[in-house]
Amino acid sequence: MSALWLGAQDDVATKLLELPEATVSISVDGALTEASWSGAAVRRDLLQVEPSPGLPGSERTEVLLLRDAQHLYVGVRAYDREATGILARQLRRDASLGGDDHFVLVVDSIGDRREGYQFSINPRGARYDALVTGQTLNDDWDGIWQGRAQVTATGWEAEMVIPFATLSFRDDGTPWNINFERRIARKNETVRWTAASRNQRAYYLGSAGQMTGMADLNIGLGLDFRPFLRGGWEDVAGVGDDTSLDAGFDLFWKISPTISTALTYNTDFSETEVDDRLINLTRFSTFFPEKRAFFLQDAGVFAFGDQSNSLLPFFSRRIGLDAQGNTVDLRAGLKTTGRTGPFSFGVLAAQTHDTLGNHNLGVARGRFDVLEESTAGFIFTRGDPLGGDKDWLGGIDLNFQTSQWRGGDQTLRLNAYALQTYDDGTDTNAGAYGVGLRYPTDRWSVTTNLFRIDEGFRPALGYVRQRGIYNASGKVVRRWRPANFESIDWGTAVSYVARLDGELDYFEASIVDFTITPPSREFFGASWFVYREAITQPFFIGPGVLVPTGVHDTQRFSAWFGTSSARPWGVRTEVSQGGFYNGESWETSLSLEMRALDHFHLSLDHGYFQVDLPQGEFDIHNAGLRADVLFSPDLNLSLVANWDSLSEDLGANVRLRWTRTPGQDVFLVFNQNISTEHSWRALQTGVSAKAVWSFRF
Numbered sequence: 001m002s003a004l005w006l007g008a009q010d011d012v013a014t015k016l017l018e019l020p021e022a023t024v025s026i027s028v029d030g031a032l033t034e035a036s037w038s039g040a041a042v043r044r045d046l047l048q049v050e051p052s053p054g055l056p057g058s059e060r061t062e063v064l065l066l067r068d069a070q071h072l073y074v075g076v077r078a079y080d081r082e083a084t085g086i087l088a089r090q091l092r093r094d095a096s097l098g099g100d101d102h103f104v105l106v107v108d109s110i111g112d113r114r115e116g117y118q119f120s121i122n123p124r125g126a127r128y129d130a131l132v133t134g135q136t137l138n139d140d141w142d143g144i145w146q147g148r149a150q151v152t153a154t155g156w157e158a159e160m161v162i163p164f165a166t167l168s169f170r171d172d173g174t175p176w177n178i179n180f181e182r183r184i185a186r187k188n189e190t191v192r193w194t195a196a197s198r199n200q201r202a203y204y205l206g207s208a209g210q211m212t213g214m215a216d217l218n219i220g221l222g223l224d225f226r227p228f229l230r231g232g233w234e235d236v237a238g239v240g241d242d243t244s245l246d247a248g249f250d251l252f253w254k255i256s257p258t259i260s261t262a263l264t265y266n267t268d269f270s271e272t273e274v275d276d277r278l279i280n281l282t283r284f285s286t287f288f289p290e291k292r293a294f295f296l297q298d299a300g301v302f303a304f305g306d307q308s309n310s311l312l313p314f315f316s317r318r319i320g321l322d323a324q325g326n327t328v329d330l331r332a333g334l335k336t337t338g339r340t341g342p343f344s345f346g347v348l349a350a351q352t353h354d355t356l357g358n359h360n361l362g363v364a365r366g367r368f369d370v371l372e373e374s375t376a377g378f379i380f381t382r383g384d385p386l387g388g389d390k391d392w393l394g395g396i397d398l399n400f401q402t403s404q405w406r407g408g409d410q411t412l413r414l415n416a417y418a419l420q421t422y423d424d425g426t427d428t429n430a431g432a433y434g435v436g437l438r439y440p441t442d443r444w445s446v447t448t449n450l451f452r453i454d455e456g457f458r459p460a461l462g463y464v465r466q467r468g469i470y471n472a473s474g475k476v477v478r479r480w481r482p483a484n485f486e487s488i489d490w491g492t493a494v495s496y497v498a499r500l501d502g503e504l505d506y507f508e509a510s511i512v513d514f515t516i517t518p519p520s521r522e523f524f525g526a527s528w529f530v531y532r533e534a535i536t537q538p539f540f541i542g543p544g545v546l547v548p549t550g551v552h553d554t555q556r557f558s559a560w561f562g563t564s565s566a567r568p569w570g571v572r573t574e575v576s577q578g579g580f581y582n583g584e585s586w587e588t589s590l591s592l593e594m595r596a597l598d599h600f601h602l603s604l605d606h607g608y609f610q611v612d613l614p615q616g617e618f619d620i621h622n623a624g625l626r627a628d629v630l631f632s633p634d635l636n637l638s639l640v641a642n643w644d645s646l647s648e649d650l651g652a653n654v655r656l657r658w659t660r661t662p663g664q665d666v667f668l669v670f671n672q673n674i675s676t677e678h679s680w681r682a683l684q685t686g687v688s689a690k691a692v693w694s695f696r697f
Helices: 035-039
Strands: 002-006 014-019 041-043 047-050 061-067 071-079 102-108 115-121 127-133 136-138 146-152 155-163 176-184 189-192 209-212 223-236 240-256 259-265 329-340 343-354 357-370 374-382 392-405 410-423 428-440 444-453 469-480 487-499 504-517 523-535 539-542 545-547 550-562 569-580 583-597 600-613 616-632 635-644 649-661 664-675 681-693
Touching (some): 014 061, 035 061, 071 102, 071 176, 115 146, 539 600, 539 616, 545 600
Antiparallel strands (some): 002 209, 041 061, 047 189, 061 071, 071 155, 102 115, 127 136, 146 155, 176 189, 176 209, 223 240, 223 681, 259 329, 343 357, 357 374, 374 392, 392 410, 410 428, 428 444, 469 487, 487 504, 523 550, 550 569, 569 583, 616 635, 649 664, 664 681
C-alpha cells in the first residue's frame, strides 16, 4: 500500500491518503469504468489559485491515483454544471493548452525538488508534456505515455497512464513529489492541490505534495530500442536530384532507475519541425532553440546557471547543425545521465563529419544537491565541431533556490558562475563570470544580472551573444489587481553594457512599460524606451545600407493589443516607431488565428519594417502561415510556410505525423524552398518518409 502526503516540505506533512495498487488492468479510453478506479485514492481538496486564491473551486474536481508495478495511473473527473461551455479546441501534440479547459500533473520522481516532469491533457485528449528544471519548462521533450479524455453530461473525464520506464527515480522507495491543477477556461479559474497562490506555479517543485510508498517499481530490463527507417528524394537546382534510403537507431538503457545511457547511430532528424524565419536588424546573432529528440532527453541535467540565452556553455545545436541550421553528418552519439545520492551527472560524446573530416566532441556535467532545492556544480566540454579537437571549456556554478521565501509562498533564486575556455587555434585562455537574482511573485517581479565576458571567450560547444563586455541589467514589474480588472502591470528595465576598456557599448532603459488585462483576458499596453549604442565596427543592416561607426541615440514608442487565447479566433498586433541608428523606423506586426473549427486551425503572421537612415532606406516584409488539420490527437497534418522580402525566398514544410501508439510514429515530410525573385523558381525540393518504432524490454 502507498500513501499520499500533502506538505510544503518534508517536515510539514498532512492529509494522508492510502494509494492502493490497481486490482485489474486499466484500458486507457478516457472513461473511468474499470473496477480498480473504485478503490483509487481520491483527492477533492483543490483550491482556487485564481480568481479567488484559497477558496474552493466553483466546480467539483476529483483526482484519482493508482499504481501497479510498472505504471502510474491518474484519473480525473472534472465536473461542470454547464458542460456545453467546456472549451477544448486543441488536438495537436504539445500545443499550448492555455486557452482550453485542461488538467496538469507534475511529478518529481527523484524526490529532490529540483527536476521533474509535467503532463497535461484537455477534454479532447490533446496531450502536452515537458521537462521541469529548477522552475522552468522545456516542452520540446516528448515522453512515452498515454492519455485519453471525453466530455460527458456532467463535465469531462480523463485517464493518464505513465510508465515508470519513462521517468527517472530512485529505487529505494524515496517519496515522490507531486502536484496537480485544473483549468476552467471560460471562468478564468484555476484550482490546484498544493500551493494555491498566485506566487507559485504547479511546476514549482519546492511547494509540491509528497507521494510515498513508491518502492518495488518495475521497469523490466530497462531497454528502449528505437530503430528507424527513412527513405527520401531531394532535388537541388543546378545540382540534380538524388534518392536515399537510411536506417539507424537510438538505444536507451536504464542501467538503474536513476542512471540511463542513450546511444544514437546514423542519426536522422528529418522529422524535426523547421525553425521559424526571423528578421534580424541588429548586429547580434539570432538564437534558435534545440528541437531534436536525442538531445532533449534528460536535457535538464546539462542546464547551467540561469540558462540565459546570452550565454550557454553547452548548446546542443552546435552538434550536427551548422550556423545556418543545416544538417551536418552526426555519425554517432553516446549519452549517460543519472544520479547517485545527492550527485547528478551527465556525459555526452558525439562524432560529426564534414569536409574537414571527423570531429570528436564531449560534454561532462555534474551537480551536487545543496540545502532543500539548491545545487552546486561543474561543466566541462572538449572539441570544436568546426575543427580543433583540443578546444575546451570548464566552469562551476552555484544555484540557490527556495519556494518558501517570506511566508512560505514566494520564490527566490540566486545564481553565480565562472567559466574558462581554451581556443587551440589562437592558443588563448579567456573567462566569463556572472551573478543573477530572480524574485518572481504575483505582485512584484525583480530580475537582476551582472556578468563579464572576455574578448577571447569562445565556447566551441556553446553559445555567446556578445564578447568583450561588462553587462549590468535589472527589471522590476509591479502588478495590481483592482476590481474589474484581471491585472495592471507597470515595469521598468535598465541594461548597461560596457566594453572591457570601460567605454559604452550600449545602454537601454524603459521609461514607461505597462500592460492592462481586463477580466476577459484581452490585453493592451505601451512602452517608451531610450537607447544609446556605440558602434565600433560598421555593419550592413539592409540591402546596401551600412551602419557607420559612432554613437547612435534612439527613443522609441511601442503599443500592443491581443485577444484572449480562450476565444475561437485571435488577434495580436504591435506597432513601434522612433529613432533607429540616427534615422528612424516603423515596425508593425499582425497575427491572426482561427481556432473555431474542431479539426482545422489556421494562423497568419505579417511583419513590416520601414527603415530610413542617412545612408539609405529600405522596407522589409515577412509573412508566415501555419495550418493544422487535426484528425485526432494521434494523427495531424501541418503546413508551415515563411517568406521575406529580404531574401525573396519562400520556405514550405508539410508534415504528417501518425502516432500508432506512444513511441511508434510515422512521418511524411515535404520541404521546398522557392525563389520569388523575378519569377518563382524551386531552389530545393525534398520528400521523405520515416518510421520510428519503440520496443521496450
